[in-house]
Amino acid sequence: MVEKSYPKLQEAKKLKTFYDQLITEEKRREALPFVLKDLELRTEIFGKEHENSLPSLNTLAELYEAIGHYTEAENLYEQALQISENVLGWEHPDTSTLMIKLALIYETQGRDDEAKLLLLQAAQIGEKVLGVEEKY
Numbered sequence: 001m002v003e004k005s006y007p008k009l010q011e012a013k014k015l016k017t018f019y020d021q022l023i024t025e026e027k028r029r030e031a032l033p034f035v036l037k038d039l040e041l042r043t044e045i046f047g048k049e050h051e052n053s054l055p056s057l058n059t060l061a062e063l064y065e066a067i068g069h070y071t072e073a074e075n076l077y078e079q080a081l082q083i084s085e086n087v088l089g090w091e092h093p094d095t096s097t098l099m100i101k102l103a104l105i106y107e108t109q110g111r112d113d114e115a116k117l118l119l120l121q122a123a124q125i126g127e128k129v130l131g132v133e134e135k136y
Contacts, residue, residue, distance in 0.1 A: 005045040012041040016056070023059075028066050035060045049083050057083070058098070070105055077102040096125040 015038040022031035039056040046052045061076035081102055084095040103118035 008041050008045055012038050012045070012056075015041070019059075023063070028063050032060075032063055035063060049087055051087050054080060054083055054087070054094070058101075061101070065101075065105060070108055074102065074105045074109075077105060091125055091129050093125075093129065096122040096129075099125075 015034045019031040019034040019038065022028070022034070035056060039053065039060055042050075042053040042056050057076060057080045061073045061080060064070075064076060065073035077098060081095065081098040084092065084098050088094055099118045099122040103115040103122070106112070106115035106118065
C-alpha cells in the first residue's frame with residue numbers, strides 16, 4: 001500500500017518540512033492547515049492507528065494547545081494517547097510523554113485530580129522503563 005502511495009508520502013514529507021518552518025517562526029495558526037493536510041495524507045497512507053500518523057496528530061494537538069484551543073487539544077491528545085497505547089504500548093516513552101501533555105491540558109482546565117492521575121501513571125512508566133534512581 002505504501003509503495004502505491006509514494007507520491008502522497010512525499011507530499012506529506014514536504015508539508016511537514018514546511019509547517020515545521022512555520023512553527024519555528026511561531027506562525028502556528030498559519031501552520032494548522034498544513035498539519036491537517038499532512039495528517040490526512042498519513043492517515044490515508046498508513047491508517048489512523050499507525051505510528052507514522054501519530055507525530056502529525058501530536059503536532060496538531062500541540063498547535064491547538066499553543067493557540068489556546070484547549071478542548072481541541074484535549075481531544076487530539078486523548079486520541080494520540082489511545083493510539084500510542086495500542087500501537088507502541090503502555091511502557092513506551094512516547095506514551096508517557098502524551099500522558100504528561102494531556103495532564104497539562106487538564107491542569108490548565110482546573111481538572112487537577114485527572115492531571116495528577118496521569119502524571120502518576122507517567123511517573124510509573126518512567127520508573128519501570130528507566131529504573132528508580134538511587135538517592136544519596
